[in-house]
Amino acid sequence: QQQVKQSPQSLIVQKGGISIINCAYENTAFDYFPWYQQFPGKGPALLIAIRPDVSEKKEGRFTISFNKSAKQFSLHIMDSQPGDSATYFCAARISGTYKYIFGTGTRLKVLA
Amino acid sequence: DAGVTQSPTHLIKTRGQHVTLRCSPISGHKSVSWYQQVLGQGPQFIFQYYEKEERGRGNFPDRFSARQFPNYSSELNVNALLLGDSALYLCASSLAGGSGNTIYFGEGSWLTVV
Numbered sequence: 001q002q003q004v005k006q007s008p009q010s011l012i013v014q015k016g017g018i019s020i021i022n023c024a025y026e027n028t029a030f031d032y033f034p035w036y037q038q039f040p041g042k043g044p045a046l047l048i049a050i051r052p053d054v055s056e057k058k059e060g061r062f063t064i065s066f067n068k069s070a071k072q073f074s075l076h077i078m079d080s081q082p083g084d085s086a087t088y089f090c091a092a093r094i095s096g097t098y099k100y101i102f103g104t105g106t107r108l109k110v111l112a
Numbered sequence: 113d114a115g116v117t118q119s120p121t122h123l124i125k126t127r128g129q130h131v132t133l134r135c136s137p138i139s140g141h142k143s144v145s146w147y148q149q150v151l152g153q154g155p156q157f158i159f160q161y162y163e164k165e166e167r168g169r170g171n172f173p174d175r176f177s178a179r180q181f182p183n184y185s186s187e188l189n190v191n192a193l194l195l196g197d198s199a200l201y202l203c204a205s206s207l208a209g210g211s212g213n214t215i216y217f218g219e220g221s222w223l224t225v226v
Binding site for chain 2: 006032049097103
């Protein structure tokens with residue numbers, strides 16, 4: 001079964017701290033792994049994405065780490081800010097398609 | 113540039129009714145996908161269309177249907193609405209129908225079935 005397991009379900013971080021969200025998958029027929037940020041009442045917005053042939057990708061304060069052998073990938077938010085408070089979803093695209101499997105989401109709250 | 117636009121933003125329907133949701137992709141994007149997001153969950157894939165043809169279908173009943181028009185806009189139709197169809201319906205567009213491009217979501221249409 002194609003699933004993406006995301007943890008933790010919720011996360012509270014102090015301003016300036018590092019937020020870490022993890023995802024794991026079982027099916028190897030995934031070829032693209034984006035992260036989306038969603039604010040209440042809004043659609044998911046693409047944050048950062050990685051391909052499985054790359055172990056790490058950094059864009060500003062956001063970094064994806066990808067471990068192909070362990071079938072795990074994670075999002076690190078450095079210097080977390082109150083404006084980062086949102087729900088974050090990891091996703092995996094089934095190879096050769098536009099079908100994405102989403103994780104269940106992590107609700108992040110950054111305390112001022 | 114305008115992003116993915118969806119209409120209506122909110123609507124309330126009664127069980128058994130029919131609903132049509134509309135989506136206009138980002139200019140230049142030819143592929144449209146539809147996702148259902150139930151409160152507290154991640155989006156679930158319903159359909160993907162490219163060049164007016166269905167290219168993928170998720171695990172949803174036949175009450176769900178969609179189509180894409182020559183201008184690449186799309187409609188999602190749901191017949192015989194059930195209470196469980198209450199959700200945020202997201203449209204996403206991408207540049208092409210192959211596997212090389214990311215999908216970008218609209219703000220969604222909130223459907224409440226009473």
